[in-house]
Amino acid sequence: MRATIEVSGLRKRYGGTTALDGMTFTVPPGRVTGFVGPNGAGKSTTMRVILGLDAADEGHALVGGRPYRSLRDPLRHVGALLDAGALQPSRTGRDHLLWLAHSQGLGARRVDEVIEQAGLTPAARRRAGGYSLGMRQRLGIAASLLGDPPMLLLDEPVNGLDPEGIVWIRGLLRALAAEGRAVLVSSHLMSELADTADHLVVAGRGRVVADVGVAELIARASRGRVALRSAEPSRAMAALSAAGAEVSADDRGALTVSGLPSEHVVAVLNANAVPFHEVSAHRVTLEAAYMELTRDAVEYRGAAR
Numbered sequence: 001m002r003a004t005i006e007v008s009g010l011r012k013r014y015g016g017t018t019a020l021d022g023m024t025f026t027v028p029p030g031r032v033t034g035f036v037g038p039n040g041a042g043k044s045t046t047m048r049v050i051l052g053l054d055a056a057d058e059g060h061a062l063v064g065g066r067p068y069r070s071l072r073d074p075l076r077h078v079g080a081l082l083d084a085g086a087l088q089p090s091r092t093g094r095d096h097l098l099w100l101a102h103s104q105g106l107g108a109r110r111v112d113e114v115i116e117q118a119g120l121t122p123a124a125r126r127r128a129g130g131y132s133l134g135m136r137q138r139l140g141i142a143a144s145l146l147g148d149p150p151m152l153l154l155d156e157p158v159n160g161l162d163p164e165g166i167v168w169i170r171g172l173l174r175a176l177a178a179e180g181r182a183v184l185v186s187s188h189l190m191s192e193l194a195d196t197a198d199h200l201v202v203a204g205r206g207r208v209v210a211d212v213g214v215a216e217l218i219a220r221a222s223r224g225r226v227a228l229r230s231a232e233p234s235r236a237m238a239a240l241s242a243a244g245a246e247v248s249a250d251d252r253g254a255l256t257v258s259g260l261p262s263e264h265v266v267a268v269l270n271a272n273a274v275p276f277h278e279v280s281a282h283r284v285t286l287e288a289a290y291m292e293l294t295r296d297a298v299e300y301r302g303a304a305r
C-alpha cells in the first residue's frame with residue numbers, strides 16, 4: 001500500500017452552510033504537509049471525511065488507495081489525532097492505550113514504546129481525567145502512533161503544548177516524514193508550522209486556495225526584494241530611487257528595495273559612495289506569506305451565518 005492520502009472533489013453541506021466545496025489535494029509520503037486556512041475553511045471536516053467519521057455529499061477520500069472504512073486494523077495504516085478530549089476520564093493514560101492496542105491486536109510492549117516516544121512516562125499511570133490539555137495531546141499523539149502507521153492525520157496537534165512540547169512535536173513530525181510516512185497536520189496558526197511543514201495545502205471556503213512548497217511560497221511572497229542596512233539611509237534611498245528602485249524604510253531604519261537585483265543595489269551604492277553594512281535577500285515570514293495568500297479567502301464568521 002502506497003502511503004498517500006488523496007482527497008478529490010469533496011463537497012459537503014451542513015444545512016445552509018457549505019463546509020466543503022470541491023476540496024482536492026494529495027498528501028504524498030516523505031514530507032510534512034501543513035493543512036492551513038482560516039477558521040471555518042473546512043480543515044476538520046476534510047479530516048473527518050478522510051477518516052470515515054463523516055460522509056461527503058460528493059467526491060472521495062482515499063488512504064493508501066482505499067476508503068478508510070474498508071481498512072482492517074485501521075490504526076496500522078492511519079494514525080489520527082482529532083479530538084484530544086475524547087477520553088474515559090477514569091482510565092489511566094496507559095489503560096486507554098492498552099484498550100486501543102488490544103482492539104487492533106497490538107500488545108503492551110508497543111503501548112510502552114509509544115508512551116516513551118510521546119514523553120508520557122511520568123503520567124502514564126495517572127487517571128487521564130486529571131491530565132492537562134498538553135498531556136491529553138501527548139496521549140492522543142501516542143495513540144496515533146500505536147499501529148506504527150505509514151499515514152498520519154493530526155488536527156491541531158500543537159494545541160495546549162508548552163514551548164518544550166512544541167519543539168518536541170516539530171522534531172517528531174519531521175522524523176516521521178523522514179521515515180517515509182505521509183504526514184498531514186492542520187493548524188490555523190501559521191507560526192506553528194514554520195520550521196515543520198515542507199509543503200502547504202491552504203484551504204479557504206471549503207476548497208484549496210494554494211498547494212505549494214513552503215520555500216516556494218516564501219520566495220514568491222518575498223518578490224525578489226532586497227534588504228539593506230546603511231548608516232545613511234536617506235542617501236541610500238535617494239540614490240536607489242534615482243536608479244529606478246522602489247525603497248521603503250521601517251521604523252528602525254532598515255530598507256527594503258524592490259525593482260533592482262542585489263548586485264545592482266551594491267553597484268548603485270558604491271557609485272554614489274553611500275556606506276552600507278548589509279545587503280541580503282528580503283525574506284518574508286511564512287506567516288506574512290500566508291496572510292497575503294489568504295487575505296481574500298477569510299470567512300467572516302458573523303457574515304457567513
Ligand SMILES: Nc1ncnc2c1ncn2[C@@H]1O[C@H](COP(=O)(O)OP(=O)(O)OP(=O)(O)O)[C@@H](O)[C@H]1O
Pocket residue numbers: 014017018019037038039040041042043044045046187188
Ligand atoms: N457538524 C456540523 N454542523 C454544522 N456545521 C458544521 C459542522 N461541522 C462543520 N460545520 C461548518 O462547516 C464549516 C467548516 O468547518 P470546519 O470545522 O471543517 O473548519 P476548520 O477549517 O476546521 O475550522 P477551524 O480552524 O475553526 O477548526 C464551518 O462553517 C463550520 O461551522
